[in-house]
Amino acid sequence: MGLFSTVDRKSRPFSRASHEYAVGEPIYHAGAEGLAWRVSQGVVRLDTCSADGNRQFASLAIAGDILGCETLLFGSYTFAASALTRCTLSPWPEGEPPASGDSLLLSFTQAQRRAAELIALRGGQALDRVLGLARLLADRAGCVVLPSRQDIADITDLRFETISRIVKQLERSGLLLPTRIDGVHATRSFRLATIAAVDAGLAH
Amino acid sequence: MGLFSTVDRKSRPFSRASHEYAVGEPIYHAGAEGLAWRVSQGVVRLDTCSADGNRQFASLAIAGDILGCETLLFGSYTFAASALTRCTLSPWPEGEPPASGDSLLLSFTQAQRRAAELIALRGGQALDRVLGLARLLADRAGCVVLPSRQDIADITDLRFETISRIVKQLERSGLLLPTRIDGVHATRSFRLATIAAVDAGLAH
DNA sequence: CGGCCTCTTGAACATTCTCAAATTCGGTGG
DNA sequence: CCACCGAATTTGAGAATGTTCAAGAGGCCG
Secondary structure (H helix, E strand, O other): OOOOOOOOOOOHHHOOOOEEEOOOOEEEOOOOOOOEEEEEEOEEEEEEEOOOOOEEEEEEEEOOOEEOOOHHHHOOOOOEEEEOOOEEEEEEOOOOOOOOOHHHHHHHHHHHHHHHHHHHOOOOOHHHHHHHHHHHHOOOOOEEEOOOHHHHHHHHOOOHHHHHHHHHHHHHHOOEEEOOOOOOOOOOEEEEOOHHHHHHHHHO | OOOOOOOOOOOHHHOOOOEEEOOOOEEEOOOOOOOEEEEEEOEEEEEEEOOOOOEEEEEEEEOOOEEOOOHHHHOOOOOEEEEOOOEEEEEEOOOOOOOOOHHHHHHHHHHHHHHHHHHHOOOOOHHHHHHHHHHHHOOOOOEEEOOOHHHHHHHHOOOHHHHHHHHHHHHHHOOEEEOOOOOOOOOOEEEEOOHHHHHHHHHO
16 A cells, blocks of 8 residues: 655654655554654554554544554554654654653644544535545645545545545536646645635626 | 532632532533543543534543643633533642652553543444443443433534434343432433343343 | 556445324323 | 323334445656
8 A cells, every 4th residue: 555665664753854655655553652643744544453454544634643652651643643644744743751641731732623624524424524625725825636536535434435436526517626736746736715606706 | 411519619619629420411611711520429421622612522531630720721611511410520630749750651551441441332332332332331340320421422423313223222131220229310321231141041 | 668556436235214193101190 | 190291212214425346647766
């Protein structure tokens, strides 16, 4: 599923420098040892790994979210992490021991809100789920690099064929404008139109 | 939707004693001020409240989980909380300021796992979702007090009619054994049979 | 250019939803 | 104790949404 760079990854999770991961690249496995991280850019997918090796989507971490902080308590990761888009992680907590528990508390409340958003992405009509995910991943300008159709399907609990149909439908309706972004797959980079812009387009 | 006791609830959230809530009773509203709590017994439902007053299921807190800890940072609750079953809450953190951030970190990782479980409850076949929720809520002996059909529907993103059909189907297949528990609705208290027990019953 | 993977599209099918109507449950008041 | 009421639950039949299986198109890399 993933692209592997030729760099030796094994030494990576123990360095204090920030790291970059390519699309689809595994970041760590469940049960492995390593640091906790903060997502600086991009989107990370977390999976629960059952005994028989099956992976099931568990959570999403986007810029600002904390990743794998359970290692600070248990010494190993609970979930498996992989890069849904190109992303960079930096070790957490930053610098010396945090002045207070407030930093942790802030991350906690942030994670709670993120979890509620993910719950919402698995409810309602298929179109709303995909649109919801696109909005969640869009930057302030509305630019989005979507994960693969299969990854979107795993997140929203739909099939990749359904995702494909709906992304195309959003394109045709003008809500998703195909926008070539740097070296990203043409089928995955978009700009989100505002509802107002779409209505104006239809009125024309 | 809820049953209200005659006790004045307004003074409650500011007392340091633990509190009990009846089925369906509101615990706090989004934006209100109050303490953080730990769930001692029962199940609490959290909802996001949109501007137009619509409530949408956001999360679940069961025995051991922390509730409303965002008040420690922001001074008010992010979500609305209500009791899905009879439940008791005790103020958190317990006693004096915690010795270390480890207590908070533990709650954090626990919340992460809970969130992953909730995500799983919104994927796959309807029957598996309902069964998954029943297993999540069951005690060690397999005794479960289910929330209302409508609440189960909100949690699993199904319709209450579907939930009703599936609970009946689980009853008929012998996976859910109607078991009268104290004063609980007869349609909501069950004992979960093990797969082995069900197979033995069918073989008979 | 060829191979491989992802994405797209179609048609039949399955599951779940919707709407409507009974029925049961629990509590209330006589 | 019994009749009654409102809320929750059950059940049915048809409709809608999403799935499945299959085939083809497109893009990326060596």
